[in-house]
Amino acid sequence: MTQAQALDEVTVREIPAARFAAIGWLVLVLVVAAVAAWEWKMRTLGLRAGDLGDSKSQWAVERRKVAAGEHDDVVIIGSSRILFDTDLSVWQEKTGRKPIQLALPGTNPRPHLKDLAENSDFSGLLVVGVTPDIFFTDWPGIPLFAGLTDFWKDETPSQRFGNLLWIELQGRLAFLDESYRLGTLIDRGVALTDREGVRGPQRDVWKLSESLDDRQTTMWPRLETDEFLRDHARWVWGPFSGEPLLEHADVARICEETRKHVEMIRARGGEVVFVRSPSAGLYLESEERGQPRARSWEPLLRTTGAFGIHFEDYPEMRNLDMPEWSHLSGASATRFTRAYVDVLTREMPWLRGSHTEEST
Amino acid sequence: MVFNSLTFIVFFAVLLLLHRLPFSWTTKKINLLLASYIFYAAWNPPFVILLWISTLVDWVVARRLYESTGAIRRRAWLLVSLAVNLGFLAFFKYGEFLLANWQALLASFGVEYLPPAWNIILPVGISFYTFQTLSYTLDVYLGRSKPLSSMLDFSLFVTFFPQLVAGPIVRPGQLVPQFAVPRQATSSQMLWGLGLMILGLFMKIVIADAGLAQSVDYVFGSDKAVGFADAWLGTLAFSGQIFCDFAGYSTIAIGTALCLGFALPENFRMPYAAIGFSDFWRRWHISLSTWLRDYLYIPLGGNRGSEARTYVNLMLTMLLGGLWHGASWTFVFWGGLHGLYLAGERWIRGRTGVAGDPVGALNRLALALLTYLLVNITWVFFRAETFEGAARILQGMAGLAAEPVAVLPTVYMIKIAVIITGMVTIQWLMRKRTLEDVVARTPWWLTGLVAAAMLFAVITTQGSGEAFIYFQF
Numbered sequence: 001m002t003q004a005q006a007l008d009e010v011t012v013r014e015i016p017a018a019r020f021a022a023i024g025w026l027v028l029v030l031v032v033a034a035v036a037a038w039e040w041k042m043r044t045l046g047l048r049a050g051d052l053g054d055s056k057s058q059w060a061v062e063r064r065k066v067a068a069g070e071h072d073d074v075v076i077i078g079s080s081r082i083l084f085d086t087d088l089s090v091w092q093e094k095t096g097r098k099p100i101q102l103a104l105p106g107t108n109p110r111p112h113l114k115d116l117a118e119n120s121d122f123s124g125l126l127v128v129g130v131t132p133d134i135f136f137t138d139w140p141g142i143p144l145f146a147g148l149t150d151f152w153k154d155e156t157p158s159q160r161f162g163n164l165l166w167i168e169l170q171g172r173l174a175f176l177d178e179s180y181r182l183g184t185l186i187d188r189g190v191a192l193t194d195r196e197g198v199r200g201p202q203r204d205v206w207k208l209s210e211s212l213d214d215r216q217t218t219m220w221p222r223l224e225t226d227e228f229l230r231d232h233a234r235w236v237w238g239p240f241s242g243e244p245l246l247e248h249a250d251v252a253r254i255c256e257e258t259r260k261h262v263e264m265i266r267a268r269g270g271e272v273v274f275v276r277s278p279s280a281g282l283y284l285e286s287e288e289r290g291q292p293r294a295r296s297w298e299p300l301l302r303t304t305g306a307f308g309i310h311f312e313d314y315p316e317m318r319n320l321d322m323p324e325w326s327h328l329s330g331a332s333a334t335r336f337t338r339a340y341v342d343v344l345t346r347e348m349p350w351l352r353g354s355h356t357e358e359s360t
Numbered sequence: 361m362v363f364n365s366l367t368f369i370v371f372f373a374v375l376l377l378l379h380r381l382p383f384s385w386t387t388k389k390i391n392l393l394l395a396s397y398i399f400y401a402a403w404n405p406p407f408v409i410l411l412w413i414s415t416l417v418d419w420v421v422a423r424r425l426y427e428s429t430g431a432i433r434r435r436a437w438l439l440v441s442l443a444v445n446l447g448f449l450a451f452f453k454y455g456e457f458l459l460a461n462w463q464a465l466l467a468s469f470g471v472e473y474l475p476p477a478w479n480i481i482l483p484v485g486i487s488f489y490t491f492q493t494l495s496y497t498l499d500v501y502l503g504r505s506k507p508l509s510s511m512l513d514f515s516l517f518v519t520f521f522p523q524l525v526a527g528p529i530v531r532p533g534q535l536v537p538q539f540a541v542p543r544q545a546t547s548s549q550m551l552w553g554l555g556l557m558i559l560g561l562f563m564k565i566v567i568a569d570a571g572l573a574q575s576v577d578y579v580f581g582s583d584k585a586v587g588f589a590d591a592w593l594g595t596l597a598f599s600g601q602i603f604c605d606f607a608g609y610s611t612i613a614i615g616t617a618l619c620l621g622f623a624l625p626e627n628f629r630m631p632y633a634a635i636g637f638s639d640f641w642r643r644w645h646i647s648l649s650t651w652l653r654d655y656l657y658i659p660l661g662g663n664r665g666s667e668a669r670t671y672v673n674l675m676l677t678m679l680l681g682g683l684w685h686g687a688s689w690t691f692v693f694w695g696g697l698h699g700l701y702l703a704g705e706r707w708i709r710g711r712t713g714v715a716g717d718p719v720g721a722l723n724r725l726a727l728a729l730l731t732y733l734l735v736n737i738t739w740v741f742f743r744a745e746t747f748e749g750a751a752r753i754l755q756g757m758a759g760l761a762a763e764p765v766a767v768l769p770t771v772y773m774i775k776i777a778v779i780i781t782g783m784v785t786i787q788w789l790m791r792k793r794t795l796e797d798v799v800a801r802t803p804w805w806l807t808g809l810v811a812a813a814m815l816f817a818v819i820t821t822q823g824s825g826e827a828f829i830y831f832q833f
Contacts, residue, residue, distance in 0.1 A: 011534045013549075013614070013623040016800035018807060020551040026808030027815060034816045158361040158368075158402035165366040175820065182820040183570030192770040200769030 039175045046222035047174040051210040054105065054217070056145065057163035060152035062100050062215055066122060067152075073100060074351075075122065077112045078129020079141075080105035081277035084209055084327040085129075087337040088216045094341045095351045099127065101215040104148070105208070107141030108134050110258065113272075115149040117261035123270040125351070127344075130276045130300070130308075132291035136251055167213075179207035205236045208327065218330040224323050233324035240282040242289030251296055255303035262304045271348070274300060274308040275340055278317060283325035307347055309340050361402040363557075363612045364565055371399065372616065379620055385542040389512055392620070396521035400484075407483040410448055415518045417444045418493045422500040422507040434501065441497040445490045452483055457687030485525030487684055491651055493518050496532045498655055505532060513539040522616040526609045528627040528647035535622070543621035555811055556615030559795075562814040563608030570821045571779050572601040575772045580743050580753065587764035591756025594768070595736050597776045598743045600783050603632065606645070632735070632784050633791035635717050635727045637701040640735060652681050667710075674706070675699040685742070690750060694741040701734060728788065 052058060066075055074091065076082055076099050083103035092098045102112060109128055116122045140146065170176050178184070187201035194200040206229055211217045223229050262272045276297055279287060293310070301308045311317040316339040320332035328336055345351045361368050375395045379388055401408045421441040428434045450458070459475045466473045496517070499505040508514045517536050523529075545553060579586055579594025586594070610627035617624045627647050634640035641649045657677040663670040675696065682695015709715060717724055737754070744750035755761045768776075790798065799807055 009533060010537045011530075011623040011625045013618060014794070014796045015546075015548050015552050016796040018552075018799055018802075019804040020548050022804050023555075023808040023811065024551050026805060027812045030809070030812035031815050031819070034812070035819055038816075038820055156403050157405065158365060161370075161402075162365050162367040165370065169366070176822065178822075181570075181822055182817060183566070186775075187771055190771045190774075192774075194769050195766040198766050198769050200771060202769075 035175070039173060042175040042177070042180055045180065046220065047177045047180060047207075048210065049174045050171050050212070051174070051177060052167060052170050052212060053176075053178050054209075054211050054215065055163070055166075056148060056151050057155065057159055057166070058211070058215055059102065059104065059145070059148055060155050061163070062102055063148070063152035065100050066102070066116070066120065069100070069122070069124070073097070073122070073124035074127065075100045075116070075124060076103050076127045076129065077109040077116070078103040078127075078275070079107055079109065079131040079134045080208070081131050081279070081327060082127070082129025082275055083215075083217045084219055085277045085333045085336050087218075087334040088214060090334055090337040091341055094338070095345065097351070098214065101217070103129055104141065104145045106134075107145050108137065108139055110135065110254070111140060111149060113258065113261050117264040119149075121268065122265060123268040125348070126265060126270065126272045128272060128274050130274050130297065132276075132287050132296050136254055136291050136296050138250075138254075177207065203236055205233050208233065208324075218333055219323070219327055221330065224321075224329045230323045233326075234281070234283075237283055237324065237326055240286035242286040248295065251299060252303075255299050258300065259304045262306055272304070272306050273344065273347075274304075274306055276308070276310040276312075278311040278320055278322060278328065278336065279326055280322040281325035309343050311336075314339060314343065361399050363609065363616070364561060367402065371395070371402075372619075376619060380544065386512070388542070389516055389539060392521075393512065393516050393519060396516070396519040396524060399521035400519070400524060403484050404481065410483055410486070411489065411519055414445060414448070414489065414493050415515050417441060418497050418518070419507075419511055419514055422497050425497070425500050426507045438497065438501050441494070445494055448483075449486060449490050452480055452486055454683075454687045455480060488527050488529055489518060489524060491529050491648075491684075495529070495651065495655065499532060508532070508536060510539075520617075520622075522613040522620075522622075523624055526606070526613070527645075528610055528613065528625050529651050530624060530647065534625055538622050545619055545621040549618050549621065553615040553618030555799075556618065557612050558811055558815050558818065560608040560610070560612030560615060561818045563604040563611065566814070566817045566821050567779060567783075568601045568604035568608060571775055572597040572604070575768055575776055576601050576743065578767045578772070580745075580749065582752075582765070582767050584765045585752055585761035585763060586756040586767055587761055588756060588759045589773070590764070590766060590768050591753050591761070593773055593776045595740055595743075595753065595757065596780045598739050599632070599732075599736050600776075600780050602739065602742070603628070603783070630787040630790050632732050633728055633787040634731050634735075635724055636731055637698065637705050637734075640731060641698075641702070648681070648684070652677050652684075656680060671703050671706070674703055678702065688745075690741045690744060690747060693747075694738050697738045697741065701738075725788070728791075732784065 066073065069075075074095070074097050076086060080103070083101065083105060086099070086101065086103075088098050088101060103109065104112075109130075113126070113128060116126065134141070166176075184201075188204065188206070191202065192200070194202075206223075207220050208223060209217045210220050223233065265272055274297075278284075293312075297308070297310060300306075309317075317336055320336055321329040322332070323329055341351075361371060375391070378391050378395075383391070397408055397411070400411060418441055421437050424437045425434055428437060463473050463475055496505075496508075496514070500507050508517075513536055516539055517530075517532060520530075520535065575597040576594055579590055580598070582590075607628040614624045614626075625647060627645060629643040629646065631640055631644035634643050657673055660673040660676060661669055662673060665673075678695045678699030679692055680695070682692045682698070685691045685694070718727060737757075740750050740753045740757075741747075744753060752761070756764060
């Protein structure tokens with residue numbers, strides 16, 4: 001018999017002689033007990049059911065709202081600061097509009113500004129959060145959120161359905177939080193010295209935020225009180241060398257590119273504003289040395305002709321609580337949002353009218 | 361749809377329920393077929409059309425082949441099947457590669473040619489189902505089998521979801537007869553199938569993705585030279601990642617099919633315990649290596665001609681096997697390297713007259729480790745995206761990298777050492793044993809404890825639903 005003929009024989013799989021019923025029950029009991037204990041432990045660490053985390057799929061849901069949106073939508077792009085520091089319910093309360101939150105942690109907003117300018121008919125108000133050591137660089141951002149400008153269109157039906165299931169599960173189970181997965185705990189929990197030049201998983205920040213539906217994101221309450229987590233986050237943000245990340249010519253190029261995209265949105269009747277959220281401590285000092293306002297923020301506003309809100313210019317936006325120097329605590333985020341939305345509504349009175357009033 | 365997703369859990373639960381309801385066998389097969397189309401369409405709906413075309417063409421061609429008597433007509437019908445199936449493959453998988461090489465060739469003659477942008481998405485698993493349908497048509501052409509009488513059974517053979525996108529590549533004779541009579545898993549089959557699914561998910565989510573993938577990305581993604589330890593650990597990590605990813609998929613596929621009452625063939629058999637390269641290819645991606653042997657190596661003449669012709673056939677088979685994996689010269693080189701290894705082994709065995717395993721446990725262990733080491737060299741070309749990248753890693757592995765940088769965190773280095781040592785040891789200890797044999801001899805409570813630990817690790821690790829590496833092939 002040839003090998004080919006042998007392969008033409010019907011496959012039969014051997015089933016081992018084992019006490020499958022007993023094994024099945026044992027697995028079921030052990031896994032249910034272990035998962036219940038794990039869930040209890042995670043809740044004692046401060047994790048909560050209903051914290052949806054952030055994912056590409058969650059972002060894609062919001063991005064598709066822009067594609068199908070109203071002409072006067074408010075959309076927010078930026079990095080983690082404008083994401084954590086914005087209370088969407090304050091927007092809703094003050095303007096009757098709930099912005100679409102598209103800001104992403106550790107991500108440069110300029111590719112998203114370009115995408116909205118060139119590949120959409122967006123004509124509402126675009127709020128761009130400016131984190132100087134990200135915005136004024138050519139770094140696109142952390143790999144986790146790479147490729148999002150295409151993902152929201154290419155997301156598969158399976159991924160979309162999976163996200164719906166995920167929301168249901170996450171609403172009931174706290175342990176699903178990606179910051180406290182078993183593999184992550186092993187990587188970060190083992191304190192080992194790394195070789196020179198190696199950035200190990202201990203240099204990844206622990207959980208920073210909680211996210212609800214509509215990507216409403218706030219600082220994780222435990223970070224506001226836990227000194228270890230707070231100090232660890234500060235250490236991760238370091239070493240605060242304050243070195244300029246780009247030459248002046250690069251800043252000029254970035255400002256010019258941004259101007260082009262701002263004007264494309266304006267040409268459609270839209271508007272773009274920039275918001276510089278607060279930072280504090282050594283982080284702020286480092287930013288002032290590395291990307292001083294006069295050589296980054298000011299040229300940006302001058303070149304684009306756009307309106308900008310810098311926290312230093314408004315007393316009500318100063319002296320807010322920033323446990324790890326880069327993001328506002330939950331309560332301060334609400335105060336900051338209230339303050340910057342007030343400024344915006346003074347500058348753009350049309351924001352006070354609701355969708356319904358505008359459209360009628 | 362990927363096995364390691366929430367969507368699949370719901371899909372599979374609904375399908376299992378449907379399969380156990382008192383419908384007629386034909387209705388159950390229709391359910392399975394529709395479910396298989398949904399499984400595929402959940403990734404990209406329009407590409408289901410390719411499956412339909414492939415199914416229809418091979419259904420018609422096989423019947424015409426069987427009815428035709430003239431050699432020319434038979435060849436013409438075979439060409440239709442080859443043109444459609446390999447045409448899809450050429451267009452979707454190799455189009456950009458062919459165009460780039462055409463451009464390079466013209467450039468070497470001083471002709472400047474700027475091809476249009478090639479923004480074609482690769483249909484997932486196209487290489488797998490193309491080979492599966494081709495095996496049906498080729499078997500009929502070679503007179504090994506008759507065309508099927510049921511289009512439903514044939515469609516299900518082409519599309520059966522557990523092995524549709526990443527194998528095992530099944531021959532008609534292995535699977536189609538199972539569609540003839542009603543099948544429903546016994547409780548033992550169901551529980552064993554679920555056990556295999558847990559094992560496969562553990563291999564994919566916990567070992568391949570959470571345990572090793574990041575280290576591999578660090579080393580192979582470095583644009584600077586890496587040192588001896590990083591280069592070796594990164595490559596060893598990839599050997600573990602690719603095995604656990606692919607064998608994990610096959611194990612889930614076999615378990616899924618078993619829960620529905622169907623049997624799929626083994627695709628991996630402790631490959632890193634192989635002694636020599638012919639042994640390796642009897643243990644690694646078995647369904648592909650046997651496909652290449654039966655539909656390429658043997659039709660080329662196999663080892664029936666001169667010694668030189670045998671070596672040529674071997675090299676051609678392995679080069680094409682490399683190209684099957686991806687549209688890149690690095691994959692072709694990977695295949696060529698395996699061809700050289702096989703040829704070298706054949707030459708040594710021919711000169712020394714040694715057949716089978718060597719005598720002495722230490723000799724066997726030493727040769728197995730040498731085989732594993734040489735296989736790791738080939739993995740560098742499989743994983744690196746360019747020859748420059750591969751050269752950078754090989755320089756590091758040889759300790760010749762100039763000004764190397766350290767890239768792997770200490771905790772990752774320890775993880776790689778633990779996982780790879782464990783993986784190779786287990787494979788060595790199970791070299792001549794099957795999982796079924798081991799489970800049958802293990803106390804039931806110990807099997808339960810291990811299965812529970814694996815399932816707990818899967819649930820608490822979760823993963824991010826990353827696609828299996830072999831989907832791209």
